[in-house]
Amino acid sequence: xxxxxxxxxxxxxxxxxxxxxxxxxxxxxxxxxxxxxxxxxxxxxxxxxxxxxxxxxxxxxxxxxxxxxxxxxxxxxxxxxxxxxxxxxxxxxxxxxxxxxxxxxxxxxx
Amino acid sequence: xxxxxxxxxxxxxxxxxxxxxxxxxxxxxxxxxxxxxxxxxxxxxxxxxxxxxxxxxxxxxxxxxxxxxxxxxxxxxxxxxxxxxxxxxxxxxxxxxxxxxxxxxxxxxxxxxx
Numbered sequence: 140x141x142x143x144x145x146x147x148x149x150x151x152x153x154x155x156x157x158x159x160x161x162x163x164x165x166x167x168x169x170x171x172x173x174x175x176x177x178x179x180x181x182x183x184x185x186x187x188x189x190x191x192x193x194x195x196x197x198x199x200x201x202x203x204x205x206x207x208x209x210x211x212x213x214x215x216x217x218x219x220x221x222x223x224x225x226x227x228x229x230x231x232x233x234x235x236x237x238x239x240x241x242x243x244x245x246x247x248x249x
Numbered sequence: 250x251x252x253x254x255x256x257x258x259x260x261x262x263x264x265x266x267x268x269x270x271x272x273x274x275x276x277x278x279x280x281x282x283x284x285x286x287x288x289x290x291x292x293x294x295x296x297x298x299x300x301x302x303x304x305x306x307x308x309x310x311x312x313x314x315x316x317x318x319x320x321x322x323x324x325x326x327x328x329x330x331x332x333x334x335x336x337x338x339x340x341x342x343x344x345x346x347x348x349x350x351x352x353x354x355x356x357x358x359x360x361x362x363x
């Protein structure tokens with residue numbers, strides 16, 4: 140079935156260090172979305188990638204979509220305390236379904 | 250309203266009680282998703298609607314779970330004979346068009362079964 144795996148489950152970094160989270164799908168995706176959820180909040184959309192090999196940047200965040208459209212990554216350069224939260228990928232499938240990864244919880248030590 | 254609205258925000262149910270969770274999506278949004286989020290976990294897919302049609306309900310954990318969207322707008326997730334393992338935050342999300350696009354989430358309903 141459609142399944143999205145995300146690693147690592149937790150990441151604790153010192154402020155200023157980089158952070159990366161990875162997603163893999165068992166089947167080819169039509170697109171991938173990334174969301175951020177702050178503690179006690181709900182997921183908030185960050186970006187969507189559609190094209191094979193696509194790379195998009197938002198300030199210190201870099202999002203990549205793999206050539207085979209089965210994997211994706213989110214990289215944060217020089218983390219700040221405001222980056223704290225859980226980052227989820229969500230794989231979109233051709234049947235319009237959307238499945239979330241388990242998320243990577245990022246904590247940043249000042 | 251401006252966003253996805255869910256009610257109630259919090260619900261405490263006694264084991265065996267039936268509950269109904271409501272989702273008001275953004276007006277005009279075609280797609281509507283229900284997710285279950287346990288503490289410290291990612292949102293687990295429950296079901297998906299396109300307008301009033303329930304296209305995928307493969308994530309519903311048992312036949313005690315039932316969802317409907319009869320007029321293609323408001324949706325209700327019903328859980329019969331609640332069990333302790335049903336305790337979670339239930340998230341509703343909507344998106345404006347068919348096909349995968351940005352999903353807007355509600356604040357969720359935190360269900361606690363005691």
